Amino acid sequence: MRYLPNSSADRQAMLRATGHAHIDELFSQIQSDLRFNGKLNLPGPFSEAEILEFFQQAAAESSREYVSLLGAGAYSHYRPVVIDALLSRGEFFTAYTPYQAEISQGTLQAMFEFQTMMTQLTGQEVSNASLYDGSTAATEAALMALRLTRRRRVALARTLHPEYRQVLKTYVRHQDVELVEVPYAASGQVDLAQLEYTLDAQTAAVVIQSPNFFGTLERIPEIASIAHRQGALLIVTVTEPLSLAIVKPPREADIVCGEAQSFGVPVAFGGPYVGFLTTRERFVRQMPGRLVGQTVDTEGRRGFVLTLATREQHIRREKATSNICTNQSLCALAATIYLCLLGKTGLRQLAEQNLAKAHYAAAQLGAIPGVVTPFTGPRFNEFVVNVPGDAECLLEDLRREKIIGGLHLGELYPELANHLLLGFTELVSRAAIDRLVKVCRQFSAKVFVSQDFSPPRR
Amino acid sequence: MYPPEFLYTKDHEWIRVDESVGTIGITDYAQKELGDVVFVELPKPGDHVTASESFGTVESVKAVSEIYSPVSGEVTAVNTKLQNNPEMVNTDPHGEAWLVRVQLADRREIDKLMRADEYEVYIQQEKAH
Numbered sequence: 001m002r003y004l005p006n007s008s009a010d011r012q013a014m015l016r017a018t019g020h021a022h023i024d025e026l027f028s029q030i031q032s033d034l035r036f037n038g039k040l041n042l043p044g045p046f047s048e049a050e051i052l053e054f055f056q057q058a059a060a061e062s063s064r065e066y067v068s069l070l071g072a073g074a075y076s077h078y079r080p081v082v083i084d085a086l087l088s089r090g091e092f093f094t095a096y097t098p099y100q101a102e103i104s105q106g107t108l109q110a111m112f113e114f115q116t117m118m119t120q121l122t123g124q125e126v127s128n129a130s131l132y133d134g135s136t137a138a139t140e141a142a143l144m145a146l147r148l149t150r151r152r153r154v155a156l157a158r159t160l161h162p163e164y165r166q167v168l169k170t171y172v173r174h175q176d177v178e179l180v181e182v183p184y185a186a187s188g189q190v191d192l193a194q195l196e197y198t199l200d201a202q203t204a205a206v207v208i209q210s211p212n213f214f215g216t217l218e219r220i221p222e223i224a225s226i227a228h229r230q231g232a233l234l235i236v237t238v239t240e241p242l243s244l245a246i247v248k249p250p251r252e253a254d255i256v257c258g259e260a261q262s263f264g265v266p267v268a269f270g271g272p273y274v275g276f277l278t279t280r281e282r283f284v285r286q287m288p289g290r291l292v293g294q295t296v297d298t299e300g301r302r303g304f305v306l307t308l309a310t311r312e313q314h315i316r317r318e319k320a321t322s323n324i325c326t327n328q329s330l331c332a333l334a335a336t337i338y339l340c341l342l343g344k345t346g347l348r349q350l351a352e353q354n355l356a357k358a359h360y361a362a363a364q365l366g367a368i369p370g371v372v373t374p375f376t377g378p379r380f381n382e383f384v385v386n387v388p389g390d391a392e393c394l395l396e397d398l399r400r401e402k403i404i405g406g407l408h409l410g411e412l413y414p415e416l417a418n419h420l421l422l423g424f425t426e427l428v429s430r431a432a433i434d435r436l437v438k439v440c441r442q443f444s445a446k447v448f449v450s451q452d453f454s455p456p457r458r
Numbered sequence: 459m460y461p462p463e464f465l466y467t468k469d470h471e472w473i474r475v476d477e478s479v480g481t482i483g484i485t486d487y488a489q490k491e492l493g494d495v496v497f498v499e500l501p502k503p504g505d506h507v508t509a510s511e512s513f514g515t516v517e518s519v520k521a522v523s524e525i526y527s528p529v530s531g532e533v534t535a536v537n538t539k540l541q542n543n544p545e546m547v548n549t550d551p552h553g554e555a556w557l558v559r560v561q562l563a564d565r566r567e568i569d570k571l572m573r574a575d576e577y578e579v580y581i582q583q584e585k586a587h
Contacts, residue, residue, distance in 0.1 A: 224487075285497065310522045319524065 024283040061308060067224040067432040068404040071382045071423020072213070073134065073161050074273070075241045075262045077261060078427055083264045084339050092333055094416060101306045107329065108304035111292040123249025123255040124278035126244075128289035130332035131325055134259025135167040138237045140325055141257040141290045142168055144279075145205035145233040146177065147286050147321075151201045153178045155232070157190045159212035161239055162412045168207075171324075182206070188208040188375025188384065190223060209237040209258075210250065214421065215358075215382030216375050217247060224252035241276075243380040245351035255279045264338030265331050274331035285311060288322035311444030354381035357424040357433065364437040370444045374419070382423040384409065384416070387440070389420040389447035394440065401433065401439050459578070460488065461552055465568055466577035469526040472552065475498065477566055480529050483556045484516060484547065495547040499533045500538040500557055505533045507560055509567050516547060529567045535559040558563040558577065 006014075011023070020026060025310070027035065046054060068076050091106055101108060115127035140162075142154050154172075156165050158181050169179060169260060182198050185191040190208055199206065206227040210218035217226040227234045236250040238258035250256050255275040265274055270448065279287055285308065293307035313320035342350060358381040370388030387394050391408045398405035403440050410417035425431070461556040464472040472489035473480045489495065497517040512524040513533075519586040536558050540546060562568075572580060 285499070310517055310520070316522055317521070 004200055009143060027154070032338055041346065047088055066402050066404050067428055067435075069406040069422045069424065069436070070404055071215070071240065071425075072407045072421055073163070073259065074267050075240055075242070075381075075423060075425055076267050076427050077242070077262055077264075077425050078372050079264050079266060080341050082173055082341065083334050086337055087330060087334055091159050092330070095159050102304070105304055105398055107333075108306070110294050110333050110336050111290070111329065112294060112304050113330045113340070115292060116274050117336065117339050118260070119278050121244040121249065122238070122253075122276075122278045123251035124253070125281040126284050126287065127276065127290070128287055128327075128328045129292050130260075130329065131257075131275030131277055132328060133271060133273040133275045133290055134237070134257070134261075134341070135164040135275075135276050135326065137257040137259070138164045138235070139171045140275075140322055141167045141235045141237075141255040142287065143171070143206055143322070144255060144283070144286050145196060145235060148283060149204040149231065149233065150175060151172060151202050151232075153180065153200070155180050155182050155195070155198050155203055155206045157184070157206070157208040157212065157218075158200070158219070159184045159188070159214060159216070160207055160209045161213050164209070164237065171253055172323045184212075184214075186375075188212070188214045189218050189375040189377045192219070192226065195223065196226050196448035199226065199232060201230060203227075203232040205233040205235050205254075207235045207237060209239060210247075211238075211240055211243050211382065213239075214384045215379045215423070216377035217243075217379065218377075219247075220250050221252050240380060240382070241355060242347070242351050245347040246355065247380065254283065254341050260332070260335045263335035263336050272328055272331055274328040276332075284308065286321060288325045290327050350377040351380075354424060354425045357381065357426070357428055357430075358383060361422065361428075361436065362432065362434045365440060368437070368444050371440060372447065373420050381425060382421060384421050386416075386419045388444050389418070391420055394420070394443045397443055399440050400438065401435055403436055403439070405436070462495075462572040462574045464574060465528065466550070466574065466580075467526065467569035467571060468530045468580065469523050469524075470581075471526060473568065473571065474527040475562070475565075478562045478565065479534060480513050480531070480560045480562055480568075481523075481556050482558050483515050483562060484525060484551055484575070486551050487584075488516075489521075489548050489551045492516060492547075493520045494518055495544045498519060498544050498547060498557065500540070501533050503533050503536055507531060507533060509556075517544075527560070528571055529560060529562050531560040531563040543556050553559060 003226055015023065046447055085263040091427065115129060118127040119125060131140060154177060156179055180198055182195045183191050189330050208218050208223060210220060212218055224234045233254035235250065235255045235257065236253040236416050238256065239242065240262055241258060250447045257275065260276050261273040277287065277289065290306055291308050293305055295303055297303045309315060311321045313323045356378065362373050365371050365385055372386040373383055374386050375384055395405045395408065406422035407419040409419045409421055464474050466472050466485060468486045471482055472485050473482050495518050496515055499515040501507065501513050507527040507530060509528065509530045510526055513527045514525045515522050516525060537556050541553065
């Protein structure tokens, strides 16, 4: 931890250098009635030792003792310790690709391996060297489809992460692009009839997520053929890429994008996370971001280069494939290390463990009177439950038992009040699931007693 | 060097007009400036192009450059050979490596273009800069 303090003597010296008598002069452009004049409600300065103790205690109180069932786009997976040991090596410890990229063959090779593994997992032909995060990756994919088709309309599944939809909306706000929403069916999947009805010859792309925001797998081949019949591209977003270890890769998609945080990047408020984007080779020239290629040097030795950089913003300015994308080299490196550590077999076993836990939990919860798992589509490690009574009260009960009981969907989906989205990774033990079931059973019994009627017979 | 039957733009495209159809390419000067061409991106037949507006790109190992149309009109043909042989732009920019044919919407637009002798003076000035 490094402090960058400045003393009042430092501040005076800086003011002398800028020619100001008082720091307030720097804010003179802002009208006085728009300025905050009170005292900030902040605690006094802590010493380094005090700060360490403060955060250690806060961490102990919050995360360690709690079991989290929160998924919804960010997943708590076990991170092997070797990841951080390798990441913090001086040769790697930068968020950026170096400006003279080819000097750093190690970094480029790691990115090349990342790209290779992402194409293998997603069943696509090319991958970029990562993007900012899942939501911006989905947005870049949509922008790419708009350029490729020269159309101005994009259909978004309502089962796409609500925040991803919001980010996309913000990006295209002033770009004369029409966004339309495709509803979901009773199965918790995209309503195919509605999709067919929504698409027209002006639609550039259909953006879906699989497993979708409800944890349900989408019918990708069917959706692809509906999209392709109208000449639209299919964009498949993946927020839980561990699913790709056991579900069929979305080969029918034209662009696959999403969030690779699950692969060795810790869950953190505000990130950094790591977006990815893979596509067909014939679309590579419209793909945003950096691309590492393999080549040979003058002596025939294997080497790595940044390729197709002529379409990037430092060369092509306003005509670049993207002026707002970045990459997440360090997080992509974490993902590369993670995937190498687990290997093909390990990744599959881990995915099977996640699947088994979620299905065990769904079976146990579904057996509780009044608790319903409404969506019938196939799922991976997340699913939705409709609880009897007020979901907020249930979450409160769960918190008392040191369980963070998933996401209440009511705010994001008004039609799903008292529905919880629950995620089960390998870090949720069977004992924790049994504790969850016990609390839910007690909650259900309490609700039915207070309402003085019997639960519906199943 | 620069065929006298062509007309030229300040952005280094050429056009040969036969009746009301214009064949468009980039000039020898342009290909030399670009270096080895690795990819050519062109519109589709039926697309509309506008005078002085970009209708495609030429990508070399150094840069991606816009191609600006000398005239407005509808694309009637595209040189598909360039898809697999973009290097033709370097070897035969005024012949085999034509890019598109356009049905001219307004013949008067070609009056603004340079003749070969004017273009040669123009590129001498460009080189001087």
